[in-house]
Amino acid sequence: MRFERAEVTSPATIANFGPGFDSFGLCMESPVDRIRIRAAGDGARSVKVEGGHTLPEEPEENCSSHAASRLAELSGRDDEGFDMTVVKGMKPGSGIGSSAASSVGGALAMAAILGVDDRQLVLEAAAMGEELVSGTKHYDNVAAALYGGFTAVSDPRSNRILRLKPPDFSIVVLLPDVAVETRKARAVLPSEIPIEDAVYNMSLASGLIDAMARKDIAGVCAHLDDRLSVPYRKALVPGYDSVKEQALKSGALGVSLAGSGPAIFAITSESYAPEVRTAMVRALSESSGMESESFVTVPGSGARVENVD
Ligand code: HSE
Secondary structure (H helix, E strand, O other), rough: OOOEEEEEEEEEEEEEEOOOOOOEEEEEEEEEEEEEEEOOOOOOOEEEEEEOOOOOOOOOOHHHHHHHHHHHHHHHOOOOOOEEEOOOOOOOOOOOHHHHHHHHHHHHHHHHOOOOOOOOHHHHHHHHHHHHHOOOOOOHHHHHHHHHOOEEEEEEEOOEEEEEOOOOOOEEEEEEEEOOOOHHHHHHHOOOOOOOOOOHHHHHHHHHHHHOOOOOOOHHHHHHOOOHHHHHHHHHHOOOHHHHHHHHHHOEEEEEEEEOOEEEEEEOOOHHHHHHHHHHHHHHHHHOOOEEEOOOOOOOOOOEEEEEE
16 A cells, blocks of 8 residues: 555536437536545455445445455555445435446545556446446446546447536536436336437437537537437436426526436526526426425536545
């Protein structure tokens, strides 16, 4: 071990971001998970979860500690044992990349105490944490949480990540009071899709990346549609169509499902954000009777090592 302890923050993310199923991700400034690690030196591992959420505390069943151990292995080192505390800042199963935030945080914290400066290794280890929770190794949430801004897996053969700085906009996030496990939300997807739907998403994805690179907010939002996952998953989120309609009527420029849901996000300007938020909360409650939590944030710059010594 090069260092004794480290503290890392790792943010919530919006995976898929419209047409980019399993590829696109947008990092949010908040909420964040806070991961603390202390080298134990005796080979024993422990993990404790704080923040009012119940998650596994067996080191190989918790995605943060699992990702930390994988990071040590991938870098050819022994983790030598550690004590980890995960302070959850976000609700698991809500669609805003909770397991990715914790996995990136765990891997980055281990990289910090080992003195490993290789973000691609952190990405790989974090994807293994994600796989533990969801059953598949998708990189969209972990890439956005690690690198910040807008990310796309631009080559799935090498897991190369394209990174773009988004323009300034507000993000309104609605968290309906229902948990949707990613594993189950993936099970509702068809194993085959019509070729015209693949072409539709591929075309919109190209347009969205072009608009993002030009920092054209209206252009980004005009391409936020999807035929690969949202049509199959929205049944898991009662009130989705009504929330989308009311958000757009109140000043949102684009709306979609965040990751595998149930979170719904809207892109808008700072001045319209409060109105859009109120409209989304009300539309959900009136259409489905469901309670929700909601927040407004902006694009974020990714996971950070807050201190290491
Ligand atoms: N791309 C993943 C999915 C994200 O939609 O299943 C899970 O949050």
